[in-house]
Amino acid sequence: MTAISRDEVAHLARLARIEMTDSELDHLASEMDVILGAVARVQEVAGQDVPPTSHPLALANVFRDDVVIPSLTPEEALSGAPAKADQRFKVPQILGDAE
């Protein structure tokens, strides 16, 4: 049994807005299957005493004071934008509905 199907890879590609050809899907599906298999083996090693973690350091409650620091100027903020207008980022027509 494979850990990830070709359809699932196609679904993920769609969610990530990555266009993929049929051959790329075939290729990636088998490649990702190998990667997931490797991860599954690592999971076997982790016993009950190893909690799943989202961060390599055993830290919690790292907070910043609520202090304002200077922002970029609008010129700096927009300097990397492919298109801009009225001091705003200009993006192509959006299809579908806003969040």
Next chain:
Amino acid sequence: MALTYNDAIEKYEPTLGLEVHVELNTHSKMFCGCATVFGAEPNTQTCPVCLGLPGSLPAVNGKAIESTILIGLALNCSIAPFSRFARKNYFYPDMPKNFQTSQFDEPICVNGYLDVEIDTDEGLKAFRVEIERVHMEEDTGKSLHVGGATGRIHGAEYSLLDYNRAGIPLVEIVTKIIPGTGKYAPAVARAYVTELRDILRSLGVSDVKMEQGSLRCDANVSLAEIGSGKLGTRSETKNVNSLRSVERAVSGEMVRQANRLEKGERIVQETRHFLEESGVTRPGRSKEQAEDYRYFPEPDLVPVTPDAEWIEALRATLPEKPSLRRKRLQAEWNVPDKEMTSMVNAELLDTVEETVLLGSDPTKARSWWLGEISRLANEKEVAATSLITPAQVAEVISLIASGDLTDKLARQVVEGVISGEGTPAQVIEKRGLKVVSDDSALMVAIEAAIAAQPDTAERIRGGNIPAAGALIGAVMKATGGQADAAKVRELLLKHLGQS
């Protein structure tokens, strides 16, 4: 024939669910030090973190976490000993990172409740709204759709993005499903959002300005036939931006869904948008394809694990609950239920309290704010509090109490203040509105009145006290209404040997 609201509730039972988003009023954003000023020039409050530039790292604003815990405590929630941020992945230009830092299955606060009361024909009715979770996330940027007639997405040629709002701390408060509200569903929804807003305001964690979007409500509504024991398919009406609209959106959805069901049509699970002008909702995105946000724990942030000591220290700072405060003030001021409701609905409770704290009699303070001042505010279509300050009202009330103003003169003073003639003292000065309390000045007017109506004076001397009315009236007229009628009466009767 189309079903009306009354037809709908005869046959169908609504189930509600409410999601409220509240922007916290921290000085800086959730994960960076950019300012959060409302209405700033576009893209003047951004940095690599909130623009999602490569290599930038977020740092959690501790004040925002505190505010969220306070909100949870005020809503009777449990504070999770371990909570984490998660990435909610989606592609939309209002979120430059292509994910929103939010919380998924490990929110900061869970399992609370909020009790609300609504005023019905059958008296006050109480409902308990259970809270599922209170979690932290960040607000998105603002899009401006250009081209097309309506400013809406459809027909737009391109969109312009301002990221000043992106990354402002946002707290989402989600109710469990609220069953059993029946015909009161719209009123319960409104009462819940109102009470929640008052709590948030009392905590001082947000501006809670619905018109500016710092408090936004999404209303989930479903209908099922009464007694069916089923739960219907729900629609979600997004971003309802006033208390009145919350009520209208829920009742509008109930009527729309009842009419579909009546025709044998299916309710589609979808997002809908509330149209302020017409009070109806229009369809938005269909949610029939399951959402797939691929949530995963945010690897750039560490967990939040508030200890009991921190939580209890925050709990100790909780202010009096607005509902208890209302009950206390009603008792202290001896206000009848109906008047209390009007004062709360007019949003004048804080203002009246402020006036009372400045030394005014509560009944007088209430009657000025809800009477004359509200009347003038309605005429001008503005808020009563924008016309005159509690200090100015307290000054007027104290001048009445000391006998320096009559009620009639006081109304002129208030009117003068409202028309921009200055403080009460300045209006009195400019308009010459002092009560004539100088006895000798009054005696001149009294003697003149007696001289003008000698017969009446004779009748009073003969013991006909009610006849004094005519002379008092003449004196009041001669002094332009600036005399204290009781004082005039006293002097007049004494002068004519009747006291």
